[in-house]
Amino acid sequence: xxxxxxxxxxxxxxxxxxxxxxxxxxxxxxxxxxxxxxxxxxxxxxxxxxxxxxxxxxxxxxxxxxxxxxxxxxxxxxxxxxxxxxxxxxxxxxxxxxxxxxxxxxxxxxxxxxxxxxxxxxxxxxxxxxxxxxxxxxxxxxxxxxxxxxxxxxxxxxxxxxxxxxxxxxxxxxxxxxxxxxxxxxxxxxxxxxxxxxxxxxxxxxxxxxxxxxxxxxxxxxxxxxxxxxxxxxxxxxxxxxxxxxxxxxxxxxxxxxxxxxxxxxxxxxxxxxxxxxxxxxxxxxxxxxxxxxxxxxxxxxxxxxxxxxxxxxxxxxxxxxxxxxxxxxxxxxxxxxxxxxxxxxxxxxxxxxxxxxxxxxxxxxxxxxxxxxxxxxxxxxxxxxxxxxxxxxxxxxxxxxxxxxxxxxxxxxxxxxxxxxxxxxxxxxxxxxxxxxxxxxxxxxxxxxxxxxxxxxxxxxxxxxxxxxxxxxxxxxxxxxxxxx
Numbered sequence: 001x002x003x004x005x006x007x008x009x010x011x012x013x014x015x016x017x018x019x020x021x022x023x024x025x026x027x028x029x030x031x032x033x034x035x036x037x038x039x040x041x042x043x044x045x046x047x048x049x050x051x052x053x054x055x056x057x058x059x060x061x062x063x064x065x066x067x068x069x070x071x072x073x074x075x076x077x078x079x080x081x082x083x084x085x086x087x088x089x090x091x092x093x094x095x096x097x098x099x100x101x102x103x104x105x106x107x108x109x110x111x112x113x114x115x116x117x118x119x120x121x122x123x124x125x126x127x128x129x130x131x132x133x134x135x136x137x138x139x140x141x142x143x144x145x146x147x148x149x150x151x152x153x154x155x156x157x158x159x160x161x162x163x164x165x166x167x168x169x170x171x172x173x174x175x176x177x178x179x180x181x182x183x184x185x186x187x188x189x190x191x192x193x194x195x196x197x198x199x200x201x202x203x204x205x206x207x208x209x210x211x212x213x214x215x216x217x218x219x220x221x222x223x224x225x226x227x228x229x230x231x232x233x234x235x236x237x238x239x240x241x242x243x244x245x246x247x248x249x250x251x252x253x254x255x256x257x258x259x260x261x262x263x264x265x266x267x268x269x270x271x272x273x274x275x276x277x278x279x280x281x282x283x284x285x286x287x288x289x290x291x292x293x294x295x296x297x298x299x300x301x302x303x304x305x306x307x308x309x310x311x312x313x314x315x316x317x318x319x320x321x322x323x324x325x326x327x328x329x330x331x332x333x334x335x336x337x338x339x340x341x342x343x344x345x346x347x348x349x350x351x352x353x354x355x356x357x358x359x360x361x362x363x364x365x366x367x368x369x370x371x372x373x374x375x376x377x378x379x380x381x382x383x384x385x386x387x388x389x390x391x392x393x394x395x396x397x398x399x400x401x402x403x404x405x406x407x408x409x410x411x412x413x414x415x416x417x418x419x420x421x422x423x424x425x426x427x428x429x430x431x432x433x434x435x436x437x438x439x440x441x442x443x444x445x446x447x448x449x450x451x452x453x454x455x456x457x458x459x460x461x462x463x464x465x466x467x468x469x470x471x472x473x474x475x476x477x478x479x480x481x482x483x484x485x486x
Contacts (some may be wrong), residue, residue: 002124003140004301005034006030007031008032010033010034011030011144011284012149012315013040013113013147014044015325015328015331016145016328017314018106020147020331020334020335021106022210025111027339032141032334033106035113036115036131040098040106040234041097043178044167045094047172054090058486059195059200062199063329063466071395081201082177083174094308116136117131120284120288125142127285129409144315145311145316146298146306146310146314148280150279150280150316150317151280152274152277153276155273158243160273162245162247165245165270165273166270167273175203176194177200177202179269181198183206183209183271184273185273186206186213187276190206191213192357193272198234204235205237206234206235207237207239208236210239213226215240216369218367219416224359240257243263243387254266263354277322279296279297279298281317289308291306291307292307297320299317300315300318303343303448304318326348329346329351330346359418361417362424364428365414368380371412378407384399388449391419393449399419400417418451424454431455438462442459453457
């Protein structure tokens with residue numbers, strides 16, 4: 001039997017890699033965790049979830065202050081935002097969380113931590129090039145998990161390489177707020193940052209290629225968010241085609257066209273390119289291991305295995321579901337298969353996600369787009385936030401909940417656009433994951449007044465269509481001789 005330096009080598013210390021490292025090390029597996037950056041925690045901690053949500057909170061607080069009069073309060077005198085202080089606050093939040101993802105913590109769990117650039121030399125061997133420039137060493141592993149994450153996707157727009165554009169990896173460390181900003185992209189990252197910076201004082205224009213922002217969502221749900229952006233004062237231009245990016249003195253110009261107006265130009269102080277993430281596959285030398293891959297990521301089966309059975313890939317590197325919670329889930333799948341040798345399969349049917357704009361947009365299961373693509377017959381039921389007393393009390397009545405049922409009456413998906421939608425979707429995670437019936441939800445006692453009542457109300461509305469049907473009335477009149485209106 002071949003002998004290896006480690007039972008398990010993990011490349012990348014994001015959510016997926018840390019999940020595998022923590023679980024495997026505590027189970028007695030000899031683990032090596034390799035990270036190319038100077039710190040652990042991956043994109044989520046340093047360039048994604050944590051800094052973006054911290055920025056969003058800062059922006060929403062500022063926005064609430066500007067709307068004090070809407071709540072009967074005196075309008076405060078607001079000074080211009082000092083973005084260096086916001087950047088410092090973002091860094092302080094990252095620093096507070098960092099110890100949880102520190103080398104010291106994982107070494108105490110039993111893992112070996114090394115920093116450097118990892119690449120394959122053969123299916124079981126990794127070349128580790130230390131960050132200090134020392135000679136690379138070769139390390140072997142019985143099982144290897146690739147969790148190398150992703151990087152900002154940079155399109156080949158003419159002239160883009162000649163300007164100093166921003167991405168989600170550079171925006172949070174800026175020391176000043178741009179007076180004007182053009183955002184290329186209409187996905188979650190683009191929408192969240194565009195709204196946040198606008199609320200802090202930037203004049204923002206958002207250019208989206210698709211007919212509506214958040215193109216993976218249903219148009220009616222995305223429209224709620226788009227309307228909010230426009231009401232904030234953000235200029236949202238959809239159906240665009242970027243032709244060229246040029247430097248104009250201290251400003252950056254984006255030349256673009258639409259069907260109605262083929263030649264247009266927008267000039268701003270800064271440019272943010274937010275067109276999603278690209279799997280970080282190039283530096284790994286995957287060919288040396290015989291691992292199949294493309295610019296879209298590393299294909300895996302439902303047990304997270306690549307075409308080479310002892311090599312797994314998890315998280316953003318697969319190009320599938322680029323969410324931190326999906327990466328953590330996939331790490332658990334690897335633990336089951338690689339450590340316990342239990343053939344557990346990944347199932348994304350009930351994978352929830354949230355776009356943290358205002359209002360938030362949350363989803364679980366099928367929306368109408370995905371149901372139509374899957375050929376599923378469905379019915380739609382909606383409830384609006386304007387009929388929820390807590391939403392009215394908070395002066396935020398915009399939004400709705402949309403529930404999809406299949407032909408058998410099973411709930412196959414829920415989307416929520418509204419105040420704290422990301423928190424509200426958690427109840428549906430439990431309901432759908434636990435196979436709870438709508439009658440159970442409708443009969444459950446929810447505290448009043450809470451936003452969560454909207455979940456109970458949609459269930460009650462669906463059931464009431466059956467309970468208060470003409471057939472039920474007829475049966476009751478026959479049985480009990482009721483004399484009410486027919």
